[in-house]
Amino acid sequence: MTAATREKLVADDGAALLPGTLCCFPPPVDSDHGGWHRHFARRLAEFSRHADDDPYANPIQLLALEIGRRVDDGQLALGALEQLIQRLVLATFVDRAQRLGQRLGECDPAANAERLEGLIRGLAKGRSFAAFKAIVEREQFGLVMTAHPTFGLTPELLRIAAFLATDRDGDGAPLGAAARERLIAQAAALEHRPPRAMDLGAEHALSVEAIQHLQSALRRVWGIVFDVARAAYPAEWTSLEPRLVTLASWVGYDMDGRSDIRWIDSLLRRLDLLLVQLAHYQGEVAALIADLPAKSPAMADLAKLDKRLAAMAVGVKAEIADFQTIAKAGAGGRSRLEQVSRRMHAGRPKRLTDTAPLVAFIDQALATIADDAIARRLCVLKAEIAVHGLGLAHIHVRLNATQIHNAVRKTVGMEAPPDDPAHRRSYLAGIGRLLDGVVPVSINFGSLLAERSSAKRLFMLCAQILKYVDGSTPIRF
Numbered sequence: 001m002t003a004a005t006r007e008k009l010v011a012d013d014g015a016a017l018l019p020g021t022l023c024c025f026p027p028p029v030d031s032d033h034g035g036w037h038r039h040f041a042r043r044l045a046e047f048s049r050h051a052d053d054d055p056y057a058n059p060i061q062l063l064a065l066e067i068g069r070r071v072d073d074g075q076l077a078l079g080a081l082e083q084l085i086q087r088l089v090l091a092t093f094v095d096r097a098q099r100l101g102q103r104l105g106e107c108d109p110a111a112n113a114e115r116l117e118g119l120i121r122g123l124a125k126g127r128s129f130a131a132f133k134a135i136v137e138r139e140q141f142g143l144v145m146t147a148h149p150t151f152g153l154t155p156e157l158l159r160i161a162a163f164l165a166t167d168r169d170g171d172g173a174p175l176g177a178a179a180r181e182r183l184i185a186q187a188a189a190l191e192h193r194p195p196r197a198m199d200l201g202a203e204h205a206l207s208v209e210a211i212q213h214l215q216s217a218l219r220r221v222w223g224i225v226f227d228v229a230r231a232a233y234p235a236e237w238t239s240l241e242p243r244l245v246t247l248a249s250w251v252g253y254d255m256d257g258r259s260d261i262r263w264i265d266s267l268l269r270r271l272d273l274l275l276v277q278l279a280h281y282q283g284e285v286a287a288l289i290a291d292l293p294a295k296s297p298a299m300a301d302l303a304k305l306d307k308r309l310a311a312m313a314v315g316v317k318a319e320i321a322d323f324q325t326i327a328k329a330g331a332g333g334r335s336r337l338e339q340v341s342r343r344m345h346a347g348r349p350k351r352l353t354d355t356a357p358l359v360a361f362i363d364q365a366l367a368t369i370a371d372d373a374i375a376r377r378l379c380v381l382k383a384e385i386a387v388h389g390l391g392l393a394h395i396h397v398r399l400n401a402t403q404i405h406n407a408v409r410k411t412v413g414m415e416a417p418p419d420d421p422a423h424r425r426s427y428l429a430g431i432g433r434l435l436d437g438v439v440p441v442s443i444n445f446g447s448l449l450a451e452r453s454s455a456k457r458l459f460m461l462c463a464q465i466l467k468y469v470d471g472s473t474p475i476r477f
Contacts, residue, residue, distance in 0.1 A: 036076060037084055040067065089192045093157070094184060097164035107166040109220075117224050124232040132233070136225050136242040144396050144476075145210055145249040147203035154195050155206060160187050200252060200261060204269050207251040208276060211393050214247050215280075215384070221245070222383045226376050238366050238379055241386045248476055249273070250396035255454055257400065263448050263461045264327045270465055271320050273392040278313045280392075281358075282306065284381050291374065298365035298374075305361035312352050319344070334449065341445040344468055353471040355385050389473030396476040397462065399455050407455035408434075 043066060047059035070076035106112055124132050153161065159170075160183050167175050175183070195202060222242050229237035252269030255261060285306045292299055322340045326333035344351075352358075362382045369375045388394075405418050412430035416423045443460050451457045462475050 036080060037087070040084075086188070090184070090188050093161070093187055093192060094164060097161045100161065101165035101167065104165060107168060109168075109172045113220065113224060116221060117228060120225055120228045121232075124228055129229075129233045129236045132229070133240060136229075136240065136244060139243050139246050141244070142246045142248060142476075143214060145207045145247075145251055145393065146254070147207055147251040152194055153192065154190065155202075155209075157187060157190055157192065158206075200265060200269075203251050204272070207249050208273070208392060211247055211249060212276075212280075215388070215392070218245055218247070218387075219380055219384065222380050223376065226379050230372065230376070238375055240379065240383075242383050243387050246387060246394060247392075248394040248396040249392075250398055253395050253397040253458075255400075255403065255458055256398045262327070263457050264323055266458075266461055267465070268320060268323050268327065270391065270395060270469055271316055271323070273395075274390050274469055275313060275316045275320065277388060277390065277392045278309055278316065281381070281385065282309045282313065284377075284384075285309065288374065288377060288381070297368035301361050301365040301368075305358060305365075308352065308358065308361070315351075337445055337449065345444070348468070351468060353390070353467070353469065355389055355472050358385050390470035391473060394473055394476055395465070397458055398477070399458060403453075403455045407453040 040063065044059060044063050047057065047062040050062075051057040051059050067076065067081070071078065071081065101107065106115070120136075123135055127135075163169060163175065163183055164180065167180075169175060169179065221244065225242045225244075226237060226240065229240055252261060252266050285302055289299065289302050289306065292302070319340070322336070326337050326340070329336060359382055362378055362385070366375060366378050366382075369378065401418075405414065408414065408431065411434065412427050414423075414427055418424065418427060443463055445464065448457055448460050448464070451460060465475065
C-alpha cells in the first residue's frame, strides 16, 4: 500500500477514500470502525518508530499483540475487526489495480492503434516492398505464458483488477463511474485469497484466457500492418505474412521442479490448445462465408477450408476423450492406450499436421477476391494460421540440469557429481562420443509409458506432438 493510500485510509472523517477518483467507501456500519482504524494506524506508526531504536522490535507483531488484547478484553468486537480488514483489503486491491494501470500506460485502443499505425507507416516510408516485408515477417518479440503457483487472487478478482487497471470493460469500452463502482462492489463481495483449488487444469484455463486476449491484440496489429501496406504497396500487400510477435505457453510443459505433470497431462493440454484454435479458425471462416456474395468464386475454397477444419476438430475431440479416459484409468489404461495408438498410427497419412494445406485454400480464395475489406480479413486469418500454427500458442518446454543428469547418468557412467573437477572432462567427452554416434530411434506411446526418466520422456513427447499434432510449429526449449 502506498503512503498516499495510507493517508487516505486514516482521514479524519472516517471514510476511507480509494486511490484516485475511483470510489469512496461509505461510512462504516460500526460507529467505532473509523476510530479503530485511525487508532491502529497511529499505533503502527509508533511501533515502527520504536523499531528504529530497538532492532529486535517487530512492528507488525506488536500491533497484532495489541489487537489481540483489545479483542480479549472485549473492547474490539470480532465483527468490527472483520469489517476493518475487509475495508483495508479492498482499498489495497483497488490501489494495486491503479498502480498496474500506471505501469501499463496508454490503455485507449484507439490511441494505441493510431500510434501503431504511425510506427508501421514509418517502417514503410522510403522502403521497397521487399525491405518492408523482411521487417514485418520477422519475429521481433516472443511472449511466453507462465503459471507458477503464486496466484494470490481468484480468476474473478484478476478480471476485475484488469478492468479497473485499464479503465475498460471486456469489449474495450470506457468504464464510467457507475461501472467502476459496480466492479468495486463485486470485489468487495468476493474472498480476497488464492483460489481454493489451483491445479494444472486451473493454470491451463487461465493461460488460455490470457493467450486469447493476446491473439486478439495481435490480430489488430496485423490488421494495421495490412492497412499500411495496402496504401503503400497496392499491388503486393496481400502477399504479406506478418509475424512481429509470437505467442508461446509453458503451462503444462514446464517440468522444472514439478512432479505433478505426467506426459499424458501435457499431451492433453496440447490437444486442447489445438481444439481451441481450430474453433477460432472455424469461426473466422464461417463469418467470411456469411459476408461473401452468393456467387463469389472464393466461396468454394472457403467451404473446403471449413470442411477440413470441422473434420479435424471432430477427430481431436475424440482423441481428447480417449486420452482423458486413459489418464483416469492409470495402470489399467494400457490396453486402451494401445488401441488409440494403433488407430492414430494407421490414420497418420491422412492427419493434418502441417498448415500448408490451410494456407493454400486461403491463397486460392485471395486470388479471386476484389473486395479489399474481405481480402484484409483473409490476410489476417492467413497470418494467424502461419504464425500460431495448429495451436493457440507455441509450446515452451523446460527441464533442469538434475533431470538431464539423471537421464544420462548410466550412459556416461556418472558416478561422481557432474561438476566434480576430476570427472567433468571425462563426462563431457562421453557426451561428445554419444552425440557423434546419434542414430534416429522410432518411438510410440508405449515408449512414453515405459520410460522412467523425465527428460527422455519429455523429448519423446515432443516427437509425438510433432508427429501427430503439429509438425510445422517449433517447440521451444
